[in-house]
Amino acid sequence: MKEFLEGSHAIAEVIRSCKPGVISAYPITPQTHIVEDLAQMVSDGSLKSQFVNVESEHSAASVVLGGSATGVRVYTATSSQGLFYMQEVVFNIAGMRLPVVMTCANRAISAPINIWNDQQDSISLRDAGWFQIYAEDNQEAVDFHLIAYRLAEDKRVMLPVMVCMDGFILTHGMEAVDMPEQEKVNKFLPDYNPLYKLDPAAPISMGLLADPDYYMEARFAIQETMKESLGYLSDISKEFNSVFGRDYKDLLVEEYQLKDAEKVIVAMGSVCGTIKEAVDEQRAKGKKVGLLRIITYRPFPYARVCEALKNAAKVAVLDKAVSLGAYAPIAVEIKAAFYGKKKGPKVVSSFVAGLGGRDITLETIHEIFRRLSAKEVNSDFVDLKPELLKEEYGE
Secondary structure (H helix, E strand, O other), X not given: OEEEEEHHHHHHHHHHHHOOOXXXXXXXXXXXXXXXXXXXXXXXXXXXXXXXXXXXXXXXXXXHHHHHHOOOOEEEEEOHHHHHHOHHHHHHHHHOOOOOEEEEEEOOOOOOOOOOOOOHXXXXXXXXXXXXXXXXXXXXXXXXXXXXXHHHHOOOOOOOEEEEEEOOOOOOOEEEEEOOOHHHHHHHOOOOOOOOOOOOOOOOXXXXXXXXXXXXXXXXXXXXXXXXXXXXXXXHHHHHHHHHOOOOOOOOEEEEOOOOOOEEEXXXXXXXXXXXXXXXXXXXXXXXXXXXXXXXEEOOOXXXXXXXXXXXXXXXXXXXXXXXXXXXHHHHHHHHHXXXXXXXXXXXXXXXXXXXXXXXXXXXXXXXXXXXXOOOOOOEEOOOOHHHHHHHHOO
């Protein structure tokens, strides 16, 4: 049923339908509305779950780790510095092969302190062993949480999933969302039946010390599962479509106006809506431009990217994060995808925009298309304010 909802409330509603047994989170802007709603649902009895109040994000992550280890479906959410405070436990959750689902309401990282949106927080934890799936709008954010639980709890996978949605833009934005009916959720997402759990009746050990004879194989196993899961995502997407009638193809990328595109922007998240509008404007003027939207950033879909961009002459990668002292994060992956390939774009330029919540407007996108020429650029910042740079660095 279509409802006009704030993004955070829509996420809380879909998490209720997933019936987690343990929820734990610590409030941090712009994630707070999600867990406020869930706490209220637990309090009024509409969600039969244990909501554990904690003193920090590190503790929240530890609680859902423990809950998952005992065989219970769990949920948490965080943003920015909160995700960084969780970092130690985030790595442990993946290393212990626990199917935790987390919402990351993407927000800039301090310092300077900034509460607005970019994608630096989740991008910085890209190597933690979690799946990372990025939503463009609130309908996707809702749907991707259902898919996240199915993926995480798949017996072939047993790894955590982070659903990333742009802070404020999506979390506090109001949209019409087709909220899934409980009967359909039950069909798509059966009750959690853990592959392994801590149980005094059948004792096992988790998270033990692994000396050099064992550690490397544990990391290899996660790496192989990640690669194999690229195919599982396609299977889960097909089943999702059969139940809910929304088709996300293989859940890896979205191709927009790519068939004959000569210039293509690669990006992910809510900015892709603006890029699509800019592409349509340029198409109306006869320009052959397009968009490749990355949906699943980890594991990175190298083969799909190569296939989608093989006929593009020039590619602009738009990052809402920066790897200080190196190429921007998504740009690194795109360049790696085409390393040693005979087919592919002649130019892969990297642009950084929207840091700290700075608006990415239609004019920003048109400017990126204008800058996309025969000369390749790397980590070229867009929409800088010269007057502020003058204050910082002088003449």
